[in-house]
Amino acid sequence: MQNVQLSWNLYKTELETTVEKHCKNCGHTAIFTDTHIRRHNANGKNIYRFAIYKCEKGHTWNKKLHIYKTYSEHVETVDTFQEEHQESLNNISIMSYKNTGTIELTILLESVHGFFRIDKALATYISEWSRTVITEKIKQGSIHLNGQQIKPNAKLTVGDCISIYM
Ligand SMILES: [Zn+2]
Incomplete structure (x- = not known):
């Protein structure tokens, strides 16, 4: 005992994520679900990190997660699959x-x-x-x-x- x-x-x-918001393509409010795909867009001195969400019809919405500074002139766009950190x-x-x-x-x-x-x-x-x-x-x-x-x-x-x- x-x-x-x-x-x-x-x-x-970031795992459990659905967001209810207006979908421009659907023309009404839709449930967007996190695809767990993360995108990094570098733009000059900033790197923007987005989570890619999709509505039921598959329209995407990029949710901004973080912005961080880059000290390199190198600019690139990277799509990454985020590991599910259970x-x-x-x-x-x-x-x-x-x-x-x-x-x-x-x-x-x-x-x-x-x-x-x-x-x-x-x-x-x-x-x-x-x-x-x-x-x-x-x-x-x-x-x-x-x-x-x-x-x-x-x-x-x-x-x-x-x-x-x-
Ligand atoms: Zn939609």
């Missing part, structure tokens, strides 16, 4: 806890930057459990938030405590 406590810091990443300090293997006899896993949220639903956050950071599995466990009551049964779409805030019962 073992109770393990972890601390997580949640940051909004690796993070928060990532855990639930099976390895289970295998070492953990019966309750408690996750304290030390900081929360952005909007996070409990089901999505857990699906992102727990390697072996899909969002479907997590939704099921929340409904069954084997995942609690602050000692209470919650809905899968419950919002996470700083100081929250997630309990997972194996």
Whole structure:
């Protein structure tokens, strides 16, 4: 019998990204999804970094991410595929806890930057459990938030405590 406590810091990443905005080509509001393709446009002394988004019809929109200075005269345009950085300090293997006899896993949220639903956050950071599995466990009551049964779409805030019962 073992109770393990972890601390997580949640940051909004570039991964989970859909944006609702007007599409010039569609002529109405559309949902743009991040293609995870990043583009660097160098323009004189600045490098602009864009994320390429697409609407349902495939029209592109370049979302400006960063501007940084270049000290070289060399000007080029580079398209890059961004690796999906799922690796993070928060990532855990639930099976390895289970295998070492953990019966309750408690996750304290030390900081929360952005909007996070409990089901999505857990699906992102727990390697072996899909969002479907997590939704099921929340409904069954084997995942609690602050000692209470919650809905899968419950919002996470700083100081929250997630309990997972194996
Ligand atoms: Zn469009």
